[in-house]
Amino acid sequence: MIKKEYLITLLELYTYRTARVWEEIKKNDFSFANDSDFLVYLRTLVKDKRNEVLFDFKAIQKAINKTNKAIDYCQNNTLPISIITFEDDLYPREKMNLIPELERPIVLYGMGNTALLDMESVALIGSRETDFAYMEKGVEIGKILAKNYVIVSGLAIGSDTAAHKGALLTNGNTIAILANGLQTVYPKVNSELANDIYKKGGLLLSEYPPFSATQPYFFAQRDRLQAALSKAVIVIETGEKSGTMITTNYAKTYKKKIIVLEPFNDGKIYNDKGNELLLQNSEISMISLNSINLNHLVSMIETKKKPQLTFEIINTPNFKTYRYEGKDYTKIPKKYKEICRDNKHVIVESIE
DSSP states (O other): OOOHHHHHHHHHHTTTOHHHHHHHHHHOOOOOSSHHHHHHHHHHOBOTTSOOBSSOHHHHHHHHHHHHHHHHHHHHSSSOOEEEETTSTTSOHHHHTTSOGGGSOSEEEEEEOGGGGGSOEEEEEOOSSOOHHHHHHHHHHHHHHTTTSEEEEOOOTTHHHHHHHHHHHTTOOEEEEESSOTTSOSSGGGHHHHHHHHHTTOEEEESSOTTOOOOTTHHHHHHHHHHHHOSEEEESOOOTTSTHHHHHHHHHHTTOEEEEEOOOOSSOOOSOHHHHHHTTSTTSEEEOTTOOSHHHHHHHHHSOOOOEEEEEEEEOSSOEEEEETTEEESSOOTTEEEEEEOSSEEEEEEOO
16 A cells, blocks of 8 residues: 555645646555655656656655644544545545546545445535525525435535534534645634534545645535535535536536525525526426425435426416427426426426
8 A cells, every 4th residue: 555645745746636646656656665765756756748857855845744744633633633545445435436537536534433434425515605594494404314314515604504504403424525624624613513513423524634725726626525425416505606516517527416405586685596507407406495304305316307397487468378498388288297386487397
């Protein structure tokens, strides 16, 4: 097995761009006689297509020092942190193999119950700017689903907070995936929530060692883990440009089921344009606001999605018609079951 120290040092040098490190793993067996030989190897790394040294001694020594500091923290912290490499038994290999090879995490850091990584889980996510009405629904969904699944989310304010709190309210299991090292909690306002997750048998998970400098792309990398670890991705509330949309794109790539909470149509303004946008895809299921119960939610997660269609309601002085792809109907055809409706649309799915 490759020494953890070598993998972490390489990741530090390449600023956690996993593709570059995977390329090195493929080219070398890392069976160095001692650490000095590893140091010599690092000095031989050159820039692509140019015989120019990639890392000078100062950069290498800095990466080694940061690696040693991180490992020492993981081993001696009051709350120990497990260092899980891609070669370890704890590594959730089956789930991570859904990620393209050069994008897979090489090292994971877990504080808490690492056994949760192999359990069936569902990602419950949404925007940081989640409205109160959606927050309530998020807590309700998290509370219900935690009876059957591990709830995965990102510990951000908004929908993520609702998901974790819902799971904890029913003494369920939850995994919080952070986009920073586990020596701190971001955002700080959720430090108490993170502590509750740990104390109640949950898991704080990161791809980055303690004290690593957070990079903007860490958040998108975190999103791919949420999708890969979960059997389905459920969206509480999201805008069109939220990071939630990145997670749903990963879910599509990994062929995971995507389920979206029905938008509120009560005349108020919400940050739910992303919900509406996602639901334009007939492959995405919708949770009706009036059908949030365990049997219904489990059925949506476990059952193969039936195509959904949207009929436009055309109101005339004497009667209403239902229009789909330019054709008008006096009533919804019997081969479809109504899922929900508002003043302008009816969403149905096939019963055949």
